[in-house]
Amino acid sequence: MYSFNYERPSGINDAAGAVGEDDKFLAGGQSYLPTLKLRLAQVDKLVDLGGISDLKGISVSGGEISIGAMTTHGTVATSSDVRSSIPALADMAAHIGDAQVRNRGTIGGSIANNDPAADYPSALVALNATVHTNKRSITADDFFVDLFETALEDGELITKVTFPVPQKAAYAKFPNPASRFALVGVFVAQTTSGARVAVTGAGPCVFRQSDMEAALSGNFSGAAVKGIQTVADKLNADIHASADYRAHLISVMAARAVDAAS
Amino acid sequence: MTSVSMTVNGKSVNADVEPNTLLVQFIRENLRLTGTHVGCDTSQCGACTVHVNGDSVKSCTMLAVQADGSDVTTIEGLASGDDLHPMQTAFRENHGLQCGFCTPGMIMSAVDLVKRNPNPTEETIRKELEGNICRCTGYHNIVKSVKDASEKMGG
Ligand SMILES: Cc1cc2nc3c(=O)[nH]c(=O)nc-3n(C[C@H](O)[C@H](O)[C@H](O)COP(=O)(O)OP(=O)(O)OC[C@H]3O[C@@H](n4cnc5c(N)ncnc54)[C@H](O)[C@@H]3O)c2cc1C
């Protein structure tokens, strides 16, 4: 790692004030520290969010669940509040990486990073979540912009994510067996405003499969989506899987998720 | 330099470190506790697993300054005097290791696993150990060791 300065403020405003143009926030460090170790990035100062208790914790009220940005995947996976209101979200968190990664990695870090194979982006988009920052609220549909790109401005700090509780939902992931990132992951949700289907791992950024959403709005069953193809043109192809294979997996995973939804 | 203080295996330690010092470097090079291994240095293998405030973490993927104020336990801190921790005994009795390189990390992960799942099934043990890689044993006896220890630890 190149050298850098370090600060651990205890309040949200202090953190936002401490981060300059060439600085970065540090959450669980499970994506950014490996990046720094490989010298793929260089930073003047890391502003560690680990000392800000206002960014941690889970609460439920008015048909909505709110998860602080610094809440770890392990905490979401084992939270009785998440398990009882959106079990699909707890299940998804329980399958991110491995136990040690889940003990450090956070929801805020995962979505700010917007890795094309990360799990959380699909949950936020399918559940029609809202990302809250120190400046504004952004709907998940607007938040995830492109490969490793989000709507966040420089120095903008995610404080929490709120999820409206759906009627039912499920996530089905075909994990890369080595990293457990999603080769393809499909999060489906039945909401009061219709069915939502979000796909991660397959393209450069999470996206909604609108043909499947239309089919599910009339008939929420795995059979309704099994035969629906996704155009492979813009999908990822790498040593792990071809674009055609990923396109095929989207239909398979979507059908599995719909059949498992609860 | 930034000053850090933490408790490691029950003893309080203070030091001045560069912010880019990894927790594993601090443990091995400053504290000379070399039981914590570095296998991959890329967050994959789990050989560097220690407990921070009771939770298993990869110490190659955490800065020493992030552990400021924390309670850290390494493999050296598990036994009480000459009495091995039940997990260590179980690995010895069930041939849970061959070369032993992965073993400190395996044992630290396994202790955390049993804390969270007091009576784990074989499937749970295999899933929970996904973050630890062993090049020798084929995992079978590691799983057996964890199962045995969980029973002796009163699960
Ligand atoms: C071995 C391994 C396996 C993994 N497997 C998976 C997997 O299966 N699925 C998956 O989804 N992920 C996986 N991950 C990634 C993991 O989930 C990371 O924890 C996550 O992507 C980043 O979260 P973090 O808290 O560690 O963030 P960090 O690494 O600390 O930060 C990541 C980025 O987000 C920014 N950031 C962090 N918090 C905020 C905030 N509150 N506001 C604004 N910006 C912020 C940082 O500046 C940085 O740019 C894996 C990681 C490892 C090491």
Ligand code: FES
């Ligand atoms: S050395 Fe830390 S995970 Fe391999």
Ligand code: FES
């Ligand atoms: S015993 Fe040799 S790596 Fe596990």
